[in-house]
Amino acid sequence: MYKSFHGVGKIVAIVSIIIALIIGLIAGYFVSLSLAPPSLSTVTVAQATVTTTSVKTITVTSTVGVAPERIVIGVTDKVSDIDPANAYDFYTWEVLTNIMGGLMRYTPGTTELEPGLAISYTVSPDGKEYTFKLRPNLYFADGKKVTAHDVVRSIKRVMKINGDPAWLVTDFVEDVVALDDYTVKFILIEPVSYFPALVATPPYFPVHPAYKPEEIDSDQTAGGVGPYKIVKWVRDVELVLEANPYWWEGAPKTKQIVVRFYKDATSLRLALEAGEIDVAWRTLRPTDIQDLKGKAGIKVIEVPGAFIRYIIFNTRIPPFDNELVRKALAAAINRKAICDKIFLGTVEPLYSMIPKGMWSHKESFLEKYGEYNVELAKTLLRQAGYSETNKLKIELWYTPTHYGDTEVDVAMLIKEAWEGTGIIEVELKSAEWTTYLDYTRKGLLGASLYGWYPDYIDPDDYTSPWVNTSWTGYAYSNPRLMDILREARTKPTIEERTRLYEQAQDIWAEDAAIVPLFQGKLTIATKEGIEGVILDPVMLFRYWLIYKT
């Protein structure tokens, strides 16, 4: 019966056509917007007006396109606390480095330190007192004068709040005093030869008095003494930085930097391809990087990073308490396969905990075990009492997302390489990051995968944190190694320290309790025309150096 309802069909068809027309009109409008040549109504216009302090203010008047004085950076990272007293993640440190500064800083493109807010420093003969002389022309972004008292106030604030990164101050500094308006003296608990490197980290950055004196001020945007100031901050959405007119080094090359936060690497990559962002920064996936390398109008820049990956063998859990087993496992890792097959060459094999590019780096694991040395592994395993009929059975733990979704593949290739000896049987086990950390701290994992981002750029940060400390759930301890590291910490010259760290790396390889796997490269993709991108093992992207041509 209802098939006779042609009238109904007609009405529905007419309604549908009207709706389709409306949708078509709207779509047509948008198409015309996107295809139309740039005009005042469709292209963002930067209108410069001079204020009383001769600062140029950018007024945004439309949506599409990017103003010439603005660079848009896309990231998948998050900003945790815009407070150096509690921020302890790499991306937030990067943001802090762009809105604040330390007494010392790294020369862009190198791991060499140079004076930042300080002009110079002196060290007392016993190495326990560092006295820094401040530049006379330091101002916060609101024009307020910066003195040595601000430096002291900020560092004492970090010590008082005792947040996550506070140990970078409290483990080393006994007291800090202002000798006059331009002189700051640090009294150390014991001599530390890399103290200038510590001073270059965010917990030592002077902050504006607007920061709450005794508690964490997560969303405080007053900043410190840096090239940029925050003009807008919407958590997980957008961070807008504008040139700080009072910065001691003069105006940055780009007036406005906008950081847009993406939820995943795919969106980040698509945003670059769609032209919504100028720079795709942390963190693109290896496959995206490979694809982007071939795209017209996009540049991909790669440099060695200081991020390392490694395996920990818990020497308190059998069979990892057996040195022969650990050595065999260290010998049977196929690092090149991991780097080429999984990361498509975006990481490189690492044979020491101290990364390549850093002074004192020595490939001790390569010297001792070679690359994927199955025969050596078999020999060592037989010495340990294992054979094809009496296989070594172990568990390898990994965490599936914290180090990226390639982690399961890394674990699979290690398993494959170990089982390639014919004498090892590996069971893969995984746990989400929070659980993984919990198990780690409790010392429950026998063999497990981890990564390390440095706190400060010094070989000490790649060695001391694992020796005789409990955070990994067990204490890897070697008295000779501890003595060497302690001595290396206090020796004043790089030559003396290099000799000691080389010895330390050899002992490390001999013990094979913590085995390096690979070292990350930093990769950034930009549109053609973006210049001044300088990356180095310090791993912080300096926004004040980039510009558009």
Place this chain on the structure above:
Amino acid sequence: MTSLKVFIIARAIALIPTILILVTLVFFIMRVLPGDPVIAIVGMKAPMERVVELKKELGLIDENGNEIPLIVQYVNYLMKLVQGDLGRSLIWGKRPVVVEIMEHLPATIELAIAGFLVSLLIGMTLGTIGAGIGGKVNSAVRVYSAVAYALFIPWIGMMLQLVFSVGLKIFPVGGRIGVGLEPPTYTGLYILDSLISGKIDSFISSLKHITLPAVTLGLVISGVFSRVTRVSVEEILKQDFVVAARARGLPEYRIMLHVLKNSFIPILTMMGLQLALLMTGAVLTETTFSWPGMGTFLLERIQYRDYTTVQGTVIFFAIIVSVMNLIVDVCYAYIDPRIRY
């Protein structure tokens, strides 16, 4: 008091045990999950002293370092809850949970409304066409319903991004609005706020940003609506009153209005049921389009074991879904006068 009023009051009171059960479930499930929230917050490098200090601060252990029993923590939490205190987040500045929710909620509401409208538009139009024309068109709509419902949101989202963002450059890949174009806040819904404030640039930008996420979400949910509408309209078209109406010579459009009104009860029921799906779908849609709403917010906080925020958010969702279902029930009575409680 009318029966409807009694019903509304009874339903409102019934919300309390519903929410209490949810709070209890979430409270205990979050705590029996492996993974220490404090370790998740402080990270792997923090010294043990810092871990202990934070545990004290969060009320997980007492001054002597002894663990506070879960049941005591639960009672403490409930006591605060009845005072309207959802607590403070465990991470990133430890801000009040209510503030965090209010920051993310408008984005999700905006996306949910837009997605819902798209799904109704597509679903009901196709369903009516299928039932009205019948034959192959009806079969095609049936196939569409099945396919649309089976679509995986991140996949369809990415396809739309590739075509309309990367290829045609018509719509943005992600985000809620262009740089520097946020309208003044009245409702938190950018489209509405930009209209209220008369900012055309903001209006166009927010409309462009919401199009792809709304279409993605709407397409997937439209499968259900097209199916329900099709079946419902087919059923009504068979009824005697339609024949009688035609026999009396009523114009077709008036007949169709009666048909649609009578078909609306199952569609309305489905709307209520789809609210939960809308929220789940929003999580995936928000992730794909970097939409700063509740979905991604909740997911992230679960990963960080941010107990208080997760609990607060779940309670909030529970209230929203319950209230919406209540509204749907009330709408039944309005649309169909035979329904009384």
